[in-house]
Amino acid sequence: MRYSKQRELVMQQVEALQDHPTAEEIYENAVKQCPGLSLGTVYRNLNSLVEAGRIRRVPIPGQADRFDHTLRWHSHLYCTECGEVSDVMLDGTMLQGLLKDQQAEIKDCVMTLLGRCPRCVGAAEQKAAPVQPEE
Numbered sequence: 001m002r003y004s005k006q007r008e009l010v011m012q013q014v015e016a017l018q019d020h021p022t023a024e025e026i027y028e029n030a031v032k033q034c035p036g037l038s039l040g041t042v043y044r045n046l047n048s049l050v051e052a053g054r055i056r057r058v059p060i061p062g063q064a065d066r067f068d069h070t071l072r073w074h075s076h077l078y079c080t081e082c083g084e085v086s087d088v089m090l091d092g093t094m095l096q097g098l099l100k101d102q103q104a105e106i107k108d109c110v111m112t113l114l115g116r117c118p119r120c121v122g123a124a125e126q127k128a129a130p131v132q133p134e135e
């Protein structure tokens with residue numbers, strides 16, 4: 001398969017998987033359609049797609065990078081319980097207002113928040129509910 005075709009295949013997988021897949025997850029899906037594909041090739045294609053600005057890299061501390069096809073301004077919440085990465089929408093004007101030096105201009109914000117996703121918070125509350133005394 002030609003290089004440009006492989007890159008489009010990788011791009012399709014990032015779009016199809018939606019939820020911020022890792023390079024391994026992209027590889028596992030892509031190799032079904034292109035049996036000779038290697039993980040190294042997938043990494044190389046992901047890097048060039050990031051450089052071309054067609055996808056974003058989502059860094060997770062201590063974990064494999066995730067990839068994202070959503071290009072508009074947003075950051076991510078990494079759930080330390082279930083490992084889910086979800087989008088956190090940001091108000092660019094508000095962020096700009098936080099700057100001490102208003103000569104500077106914010107173009108984007110690459111930030112990974114660590115915490116618990118709404119599902120894990122809900123599950124913990126349900127577990128905790130029966131033992132809580134009523135007031």
Ligand SMILES: [Zn+2]
Pocket residue numbers: 079080081082083084116117118119120
């Ligand atoms: Zn979670």
Ligand SMILES: [Zn+2]
Pocket residue numbers: 020068070074075076086087
């Ligand atoms: Zn995202």
